[in-house]
Amino acid sequence: MSSSQQIASFRKVSAGILASAHLAGLDDRPVVAKRDISLVLKRVSPALGIDGTTYHVLDILLGLVQSDDFQAGRRPVVAISNQRLADYTQRSTRTVARCLKKLVEAGILAYRDSSTGRRFVYRGHAGEPEQAFGLDFTPTCFNLEAFKEQADAFQRRLRQQQAAKRAVIRHSRAIVDLVNAMGPEFADFETRCEEIRLREGVELIDRAELLKALYLEALEAVHEMHKDQNSNEKTTCEGDISVIPLPITSHPDSLTCKKERTCSNEQENKSKSDNGYAVEMAFEKKPSGGGNPSQQANKPADTSRSEKSTVSATTPGINAGKTNLDGVSIGLLQSACSTVQAEIGASFSSWPAICDAAEDLRVLIGLSPAGYLSAVERQGRYLAAACLAVVAEKALRDPEQISSPGGYFRAMIDRAGEGKLHLYKTLHGLVNT
DNA sequence: TAATGGTGGAAATCCAGTCC
DNA sequence: GGACTGGATTTCCACCATTA
Structure with a gap:
């Protein structure tokens, strides 16, 4: 031929x-x-x-x-x-x-x-x-x-575009939450955020980078503001409140901004201790609760016992021994949250590992630092971190399903407070889908 | 509302095979 | 040998749906 x-x-x-x-x-x-x-x-x-x-x-x-x-x-x-x-x-x-x-x-x-x-x-x-x-x-x-x-x-490019799209949403939400938490003097960040989102002729990937930089800038501004406030307090109210840096956030004293918060879930804790020490020790609170956290600071950090203590301390209506983490194992969390582990490049191999990833998870779902700290105070950092992982996993798998991951997270914490959160069922559901 | 892209119709061209 | 046929193409123009 x-x-x-x-x-x-x-x-x-x-x-x-x-x-x-x-x-x-x-x-x-x-x-x-x-x-x-x-x-x-x-x-x-x-x-x-x-x-x-x-x-x-x-x-x-x-x-x-x-x-x-x-x-x-x-x-x-x-x-x-x-x-x-x-x-x-x-x-x-x-x-x-x-x-x-x-x-x-x-x-x-x-x-x-x-x-x-x-x-x-x-x-x-x-x-x-x-x-x-x-x-x-x-x-x-x-x-x-x-x-x-x-x-x-082409497929790599598509994946990058999808990741950038998620990053734009994530950082935008984080900025809005931050502005809501910090008040009108931070409103400029929201304006700039909108300007970047609507800017023409900029690739989505570049837009995500710009928003990330803006978010970091906003966090830095919060950090600076709190440094100023702390120095003022030292001169005027020295000795009134002890402030200890938070290990779970890169901006340790940002939680003093809780005074400015507008979120109802966060405001209800204003009567409680209002410093980083309470957060650090939250999962070690005794069932009686309400006392000076500093007096309860030296309990051993046994995971299950400390979490149980926290739950019963904040949920007087539930049976003793029943907790929101019943049936929730590290293995289950690891299996259920495969997408989010891949997304942030972390492995949920232990409870401390999940807690270490909490900051990334928080940013991922666009939750304010104050919102997360409030949850830690109420339910302990293990349950809070587990909820973060679940919300992030759900949001990543189907962004359309959860319009406000931050709100979803707060609702989970509320349900935990009422003893109605069955995290293990959610996790089994994620494993099987 | 204007711009854009996909589509279809009409008329014309090309060229080898077929018919008268 | 000339006319016709058939299949594929072209350009030009118009319509319609979608999108910015």
Whole structure:
């Protein structure tokens, strides 16, 4: 069979058509399986700008081309008229011709025209094509590796876009929460946040970076403000309150901003101790609660016992021994929250590991530092961190399902306070979906 | 509301095969 | 040999749905 490639004189050739014709005219065509070609072409189509009717036409051609024709010494040519393709796709022949041209210029097909333009295949006794004129898949055989890389790059790009989209939402929410917590003097951050979100001509990925930088700047501003406040307190109220840096946040004394908070869940704790020491020791509170936390500071940090103490201390209505962490094991958390572990690059191998990841999880769901600290005070840092992980996992799996992850988290803490939180059921649900 | 992209119809061209 | 046929293409123009 001749390897020369023919283009009818009536056809107006473009660079893409010539390139495909050149590939189709080469003798050393790589031998590939039709199945591989189908898979790669379907993956790379969006990256090549092939969709709708063109994809439909390609699908029909892939169905018609014979697997054996991809063997060495043969030519994978499909002979089908434009009219037949038009019938199959319910489009006009004019549209079909345009689609075919698109596929040729994309390097998938090559025209192999007979002198009249008619498409036909004459086969010998063994079924091998002796004369074949029509649409030739040879360019795909040459371009297969490039198509694979293109498809991978396209999918990577899509994933980056999705991650950037999530980051934009996450940082925007975090900034709004921060502004709500800190009051009108931080309103400028919300304005700048909106400006970045609506800025034209900026890639989503760059926008996510700008918002992240803005959020860090806002945190820094909070940090600076508290430094000033602390220095004032030292001169005017020295000795009244002991403030201890928080290990779970990069801006330890930010919790003094609780005075400014507007969240109802957070405000209800204003009567309680209002410093970082309480947070640090929250999971070690004794059931009686309400006392000076500093007097309870030296209990051993046994996970289950301390969490149980916290729950019963804050939930007088529930049975002794029943806790919101019943049935919740590290293994269960690890299995249920696979997406979020991958997202933040952490492993929930132990309770301290989950607590260490709390700051990332908090930022991920856009929860304010004060909101998290309040939850820790009320339910202990293990339960708070576990809830954070669950909310983040749910938000990552289906962003549409949870419109306000921060609110969802607060609701979970409220339910825990009422003894109605069944975290193990939620986790089992996540494992099984 | 204007811009854009996809689509279809009409008329014309090309060329080998077929018919009278 | 000339007219006709058939299949594929082109350009031009208009319509329609979607999008910014």
